[in-house]
Amino acid sequence: MRPRSRHVVAASAAKVGALAAFVAAASGVAAAHVEYVTDAENGDPIAFLTSALSDPVVVLALGAGGVAVVGTMAGYLRVQPLRADVAAIRRALVDYADLLPWLLRLSIGLPMVGAGFAGYLFTPLVTAADTAVPVRLFGVAVGFALLFGLATRFVAGVALASYLVLLPVHPSLFFAFEYVAGLLAIGIVGGGRPSADHVIARLAANDETVYSRFDPFYRRIAVPAGEALDPYRRYVPTVVRIGMGIVFAYLALAEKLLAPNQALAVVEQYGLSTLLPVPPELWVLGAAVTELFLGVLLVAGLFTRAASTAAFVVFTTTLFGLADDPVLAHISLFGLVSVLLVTGAGPFSADLAVFRSPNERGAPEMGPDAVRAAASEPSEASGTTRSVERSADRNPNDADR
Incomplete structure (x- = not known):
């Protein structure tokens, strides 16, 4: 090969690499709940994949992006740079552990209130006209009870049971599967503080109060x-992590790979190919691969905080890029990935095996005692809560990345 030809090939490779990086960064714009913004037919997934993968630009861009991401992950595992910075960030995040129940309640309570006032049940795909459930009353009552932290476990249990009972009747509820993880986590940790439950428990635990004589x-x-x-x-971090991983994987499959015409309609509707002049199929596959990859990372519990950060970026670019995508329907997703930023992966995660080396054990994590302290209610005797900082320092090896 002549020198000039080698330069042309190198330049072309660099352009493809840059293109892949841009598509990977921008694919969150196409990674919305496609069902929320288009009524297009599903289309033929086999024909779509055959057509898309026969285009060299699509194959090279996806391949270069995949190599870049995997190479970056492998390089980090080998070198593990900025250890002191990473440890400082983890310590700072653990300091928010006492707000974990509140964060969970906000993550589910706010969108429930919004869904009630908007007239849909968990997801905009199931409206008041589709079900016999009093949607507005249900959403507003459950949402405000969770926001105030009143009868928190009971309300979360009722909402979770309602979701599971209605799921076979309305399969579209699976597009809001994050509610299962969020409500289950709330049921485990309770109201925490600040909450009405916490205040009532303080009154009931104090034998000198009048209320304590009557509280049943x-x-x-x-x-x-x-x-x-x-x-x-x-196990709260594990529940949230696996739930969010399932959501990402399902959206990649159900809304992109198995319904390509809907995803292509979104690309055309918002002029994404004008934003970046590449085949529309690359937008769709880029979004699908990004969501599927994040889902696998979250289910496996590998690079959990990094994956949660990437998910946060995906949701943000989606809301800015797709003006018709309902913001309220995504608050639960924002909140639950924020929970994972605080807790890390939790038990049964690859992060525990990969990152908890002897050299890193000085950095506290969201261990089981820290989760317990974050959700603790007043003890029966004294009405005091445990210290998150002490429990985190005492159990530095019980959690994840």
Whole structure:
């Protein structure tokens, strides 16, 4: 090959690499809930993939992007740079552990209130006209109860049971599967603080208050329930992580790969190929591969905080890029990935095996005692809460990246 030809090939490779990087960064714009913004038919996924993968630009861009991402991950695992910076960030995030129940309640309560006022049930795909459930009353009542932290576990249990019962009748509810993870996590940790439950528990735990003489729930129900659920608090990060991973994987498959015409309609509707002059198929496959990859990382619990950060970027670019995508329907997603930024991966994760080397054990993480302390209610005797900082320092090896 002549020198000039080699330069041309090198220049072309550089352009393809840059293109792949841009598509990977911008693919979040096409990674919305496609069902929320278009009514197009699903289309033929086999024909779509055959056509898309026969285009060299699509194949080279996806391949270069995949090599870049995997290479970056492998390089980080080998070198592990900025250890002190990473440890400082993790310590700072653990400091927010006491706000974990509140963050969970906001993540689910706000979109529930919004869904109630907007007239849909969990997802905009199931409206009041589609179900016999009093959608507005249900959404507003559940949402405000969670926001105030009133009868938190009971309300979360009712909402979760309602979702699971209605799912076979309305399969579209699966597009809001993050509610299962969020409501289950709330049911485990309870209201935490600040919450109405916390204030009521303080009153009931103090034998000198008038309220403590009449309250029928605290010692008979709340305390035994808390003690029964206490061993499972350490699994809250795992529940949220796997739930969010399933959501990402499902959206990649159901809204992009198995419904390509809908995704292509979104690309055309918002002029994404004008923003970046590449085949529309590259936008769709780029979004699908990004979501599927994030889903796999979250389910496996590998690079959990990095994957959660990437997910946050995807949601943000989606909301800015697709003006018709309902903001309220995404608050639960924003909130739950924020939970993972605080907690890390939790038990049963690859991060525990990969990153918890002896050299890193000085950096505290969201261990099981920290999760328990974050969600703790007043003890029966004293009404005090445990220290998150002490529990995190005492158990530096019980959590994840």
